Amino acid sequence: DAGVIQSPRHEVTEMGQEVTLRCKPISGHDYLFWYRQTMMRGLELLIYFNNNVPIDDSGMPEDRFSAKMPNASFSTLKIQPSEPRDSAVYFCASSLSGRGGNQPQHFGDGTRLSIL
């Protein structure tokens, strides 16, 4: 079975540029999560969707960050304009609804983002 697929795996760009990260969740999963991981702050939940609807975006750091899920098989996380402090590894994860949160999240391999 295909897991969560993220692209690109690596992205290097200059400050001020727009960055778009992409995620394809596991087929049939109705929850999708975006995380950011850094040495300083660890693993942070940015936003998550249920049935393509954003449920909680309280972790999105600033208005420069936006996320969309136009359909059940695709989501994007966009940073515009990008800044050096946005450099991190960004993970996408998906899960089934299950019962009361008993289903695990399945993670992609991440996008390593470097803003110069």
Next chain:
Amino acid sequence: AQSVTQLGSHVSVSEGALVLLRCNYSSSVPPYLFWYVQYPNQGLQLLLKYTTGATLVKGINGFEAEFKKSETSFHLTKPSAHMSDAAEYFCAVRDDGGATNKLIFGTGTLLAVQP
């Protein structure tokens, strides 16, 4: 509010020795607990989970964890460490704020295995 505490950000063991990674949680509802492993340059991979039923849970790669309600703990163990176990390990608890499937992660424990 619920939380997860992982004692020891770095743990070092010798190959063949017991692995013990500690996790304590707080939750206002019966907890669902998870352990994940992260190898370099990879995403988090589920090792095992506890939701209901048997309190001793077996996972992949020879790991197991025991849910102890009285101690609010969910420690991860492996009888004999292998070099390939070197990775970062994360404990997580289900969010109890009504948001299903959202997890609260600990800060992680980096496991080193010495030859």
